[in-house]
Ligand code: ADP
């Protein structure tokens with residue numbers, strides 16, 4: 001696997017993430033009906049589409065939380081759909097950061113403790129190193145003054161920025177964002193989007209599921225529109241938003257914008 005990974009790292013034209021004809025069902029409910037999707041290294045890709053169309057399911061497949069019944073999923077040269085043993089899946093989850101709508105910070109731990117717990121326990125980092133890393137990341141999300149606060153003392157937007165810093169503390173190869181601003185008060189959405197925009201600008205590979213259409217257009221290299229378990233259309237952000245090829249994409253955007 002190491003050889004494959006290093007070969008891929010030296011070839012930016014090979015997608016870092018690729019899904020090929022991915023099929024996934026929950027019982028008799030076929031939720032992904034042949035998904036093809038590519039994310040280049042250092043690229044930002046957004047997935048938009050109606051509720052229930054399979055967007056979160058796609059992201060959960062990329063973390064090894066769900067295994068499709070058909071097709072192939074590759075993340076940095078690893079066929080993640082073939083991972084069966086739990087230790088291999090844990091290895092994958094170290095490499096793929098995941099930030100959700102519900103930030104799920106540990107309420108009884110301070111911001112600093114939230115940031116170091118996984119690096120200490122999962123990566124086996126030493127405490128001094130993990131803490132200096134955490135301080136640097138809190139500066140990056142502009143929350144260094146909240147280092148000893150508890151999550152309950154922070155606004156939703158601040159908690160979500162801590163959740164992003166917590167994902168970054170694992171030094172992931174890519175980060176998945178699943179509707180991370182949907183539960184926030186409107187006035188704190190902007191500060192979270194700013195942090196994501198900076199990550200994209202710095203070249204972090206990002207896959208976003210979002211309802212923030214303007215933001216998606218602004219930061220994404222490529223946008224995929226999903227409906228009922230299929231990719232209806234994908235293309236460069238400007239093209240998909242300004243001149244969608246499909247009537248269904250057009251109808252969705254007319255409702256969403
Ligand atoms: P989206 O994120 O686009 O709103 P999801 O990927 O969450 O859509 O869900 C797609 C479909 O899969 C929905 O019909 C949902 O009810 C179903 N689904 C999602 N997760 C599960 C699960 N764990 N068990 C059964 N059905 C699920």
Ligand code: MG
Pocket residue numbers: 055056057178179209
């Ligand atoms: Mg979802």
